[in-house]
Amino acid sequence: MFKFLLYVLFISNAYCLQKINEALNNKNVERTIDLTSQLVKITATVNVENTGKELARSYLIALEPELNGNISFVGAKDFSKNDLRVNPIQIEGRSKDIFYNVQFRQPVESGRTVTITIEVVLIKALVPYPSSITQKEKQLVRYYGNHYFYSPYTTQKQKTEVEIYSRVIENYTKFKPVNQVDSKINYGPYDKVAPFSKDEMIIHYENNAPFLTVTRIERVVEISHWGNIAIEEAIEICHTGAKLKGPFSRYDYQRDTGSNHHSIKSYKTILPSGAHSIYYRDMNGNISTSAVKVQKDWIELELRPRFPLFGGWQSSYVLGYSIPSYQYLFKKSTGEYLLNVKVLDHIFDDMYVEELETKIVLPVGVSNIKVKLPYDMQRLSDGVTYKYLDNIGRTVIRVAKNNLVEQHIQDIEITYNWQPHLLLHEPLLVSLALFILFIIVIIYVRLDFSISKPEHVKKE
Template sequence: MSSGTTQVSKTSIPIPNDFKNVKVLRVLDARTNVVQEDIGIRAKNIADHPISEYYYTVPAAIDDHVASVSAFLRQDAKSSLTVEKASFDSEREVQLYKVIFDQPLHPDDDIRLGIHISYTHVLKPLPTKIPQVARQLLVYSGNVFLYSPYPTDEMKTTLQVPTAQIISFTGGDGIVQQKGNKLVYGPFNNIESNAFQELKCHFESTGPLITVTDLERDLQVSHWGNNLAVEEHYTVRNDGAELDDNFNRVRYMMSSQVHSATNMLKELSFEFPAGASNAYFRDEIGNVSTSHFRNERGRSVLEIKPRYPIFGGWNYNWYHGYNVDLRSFLRYQKSSGEYILNVNLVDNAKNMIVDHARVRIVLPEGVTDVQVHAPMDLDSIEHTKHFTNFDSTGRYQINLDKKNVVYAHQKPIQVSWGNGG
């Protein structure tokens, strides 16, 4: 009788040896909760035929933390390039990404590429627990080299952290130097494909690691009132080092002068569109008076203070909202009789990780031919109905869903429809 175990065959994805990286310059920015990687590549077509695709690979364990990947030509006028998430190589356990050129690259020609990647949840507190009034230390682990399927003639990697208080670092085989808050690895020469050497840095980082575990955005369009009503529900967690003992209110009050050097979250600031009005801020208990709203030239600002300081591992949830003139976001095309709404998928995502964002857009009753156009991949788009007391057939509602959202996703979603009510 069979033991019941099933052997799963692993697949190796062949990548043509069409390129050589002539020079690679990498900059890893770990100054905020979202780590950014900027890669400048000069690659040469070493094949005997034109090439239209350049492959970039990410180890599976790291790919789970990749929130966004973009590419562009590093010419005088930068132009965006298409990036596709290609096959998964289960034998080597790497995810393949494919950069597609607008024009084929001829043999022996060079191309200058830029690749930008945002990573979430890659910074970890070490130690994981600290006293209430103490400086936080984080650790970052990565690769000294570009994990590339192509060999590289010359490479340099720079890691940037918040301060010059770097406790320790590894990697580089001695070819590394600290310059203030930067570690410069290399230059290295004649690097083989798929090269890996662990880069680890232990450094001081004041301030919280803000993760929005759940974000719900409700946007309601009113032609009749020429209004866009926005309400956002936040659940926030501080992913920084936790307290090693119970919270002490007296110690908190007596140490106010050094709070900025710790990882506690005491206040938040949100930018709203210019001319926003009727702003409000409430949590589970009710209206929070420790908030300030003001209109400035070109923007509106809501500053809020939670009812208690949010230490590492602590959570807080609330919702806020405002109204704004619909004309700033909606245009009408007379020729086609079509309305086009432009609203961001998320707002205020800078230096935050949004684990899960749900966006609901409610359109006027009676709209037809609703189309959604997004500049990023969404996990789901659902078309449904929204009923209020005075609706007969219900208003058209679009539900957008996306996980692992960062500032790179703070881009306009375009919704179009006809016969607006």
């Protein structure tokens, strides 16, 4: 019963019912919709005005019900680019709409205006149309959006700029005032827009950006107090763009030297600057078609699959490397350590990860483990694994999350207690094993296992 009450309290805090503060209004909104990749990135700079008499402490972000299942990330920053706290909530009488509550750093006084920047990343919001194409055809997609900035507040003035992958636009809705300049479409300005206003925006255009999806990634981070952290990622990828129609011709593919193609030949992964001992292999063995470029603050690794990926094609591989532990493992006090490692790292630009499971293997003998997650994740049950020469299992921290993008590349913090004398654990085991082996060899060479005595012994 007590656990049930705690669960109800947690749910009520995360999704508390709240009323809309009608004293707030959007004085001016400048919105940008980025359609240049497989993700839809919406950025809105909003001037929020408090027309009421009381202090305003929070602001509501509203998203259309049609976006349910497409939202991967929602964030907000203030005028100084500091992150603001954003939490999902529910609003009385608006059960179908999607709301997030943004906490101001400082309450907004009556008659004052504050500027915030809202960032929303949508997944699976671009629909290939047609859904299947031949090897030589270009990939066309459709985007369904809203001409208006969807908000629970009145918007005094707003305009929207849509960035397209290329100039090739089949058609788009002509909601005046509107104009197209090269690969950009400008909507607005629109004045005095009522709350929750909707007008469907449809854009049909060419988009040959890589529609590469990580269907599953299993990331294993192994911690060693000998000065090394080993990371290995088992990655399954799929081309989720328009499916390939008809046969694949290697001859035509090699003749096509243009870079603007919907197939995926290679992509670049960013590794930490101290990464070394890098390996890249699939089920057939090591893949040598990769290139490593050392940059100033990171290492750029270009990965080339064994075959190009067309729509509907899949592949899988394992990427591993090691990094020095002093950059991520810190000693807080005697016997207490703090570990900061990324729960997810960069795989390719504009990445989308459907399913992630991260395993962090801690050293032998840790205790009093505390885990601080960077955002809402599923904490799986801890596991136990055995490495070389281990007679005591190592604790494995396991976390999982679905539908991730680059904004989810953040650190997980783990605090634990560990005694330095445990470094001698494995060397002592090796020494003991060798000592026992030598004793066995000494005894063996001194024993006589022959059935009869030698001839020279009999004559004596």
